[in-house]
Amino acid sequence: MIDQQAGTSTGTISVTSTGTKATRALGIVCLAGTALLVFLGLVGTPEDEVQRDTVRILYIHAPAAWVAYLAFGVTALASVLYLWKRTRSLTWDRLAGASAEIGVLFTAVTLATGMIWGHLSWGVYWTWDARLTTTALLFVLFLGYLALRRMPAEPEVRAKRAAILGIIAFIDVPIVHQSVEWWRTLHQDATVLRRDLQVQIEGIMLFTLFLGFVVFTLIYAWLLLHRTRIAVMEDALDEHGLELALEERRAEGVEAVDQSEGLAPA
């Protein structure tokens, strides 16, 4: 049944948030991990021989970039699963949209922290370096993806368009990662994910960087769970809104028929 004033279904409302025991526990782990990361990143690690204190920015910059890759990877995978007829479901579309939104947030903070690091290390906030340019392109591509999702259309049409763009935009992710090897760039080479498997960092500094990757991945999981649940409710609300509109139109139709019958000559 539809609540005419609120425009929503009436029924039991005992759950008033997107949280569960599991997400609350995950949230606490994220907060504790973030506190430890901030302590180690700012105080508990020594300065680097070459980069000095600016290396501290990399403990949050590199994990943010990793989460952006991960988020767009999930978007691409969910998009493929939506387009594949055997697994087609709007659940994949919601997951793709939620993950892309989080990916855009992490790309934005990656670019912002990279600009600060660049200002301190290179003396400029921005240069049209291959890594920076391809990352900026990635940001714009997925902003476009989010804009496409907001365009009014039938849910299935919107999902199909978004899935195609999500897969195309993801092609830029391996280009971003390999850009430091394919072109001569100002940006330093990979520190951990290297082709020669020679990790360029050790001790407490390696631990802090690794902690950053773990904590940011857990934060991504927490955000994704909540954002996907919001998408479920937004779709349900749209559906109920449509039901309400149809009921209103039916009521108007009945009223018009009653009026015309009342006016008709006996």
Add this chain to the structure above:
Amino acid sequence: MRDAGWILGAYVIVLGGIALYAIRIVTRGRSLAKQLPDEDKTWT
């Protein structure tokens, strides 16, 4: 610490940005959850 302002600023941007986004989705989730019956909340 050298360049402390810039380094702290970078941490504030990252953690502040994530925190603002988290607050936004939690409040949006609460607002939507109050408008819908429990059968529409598939995670319960």
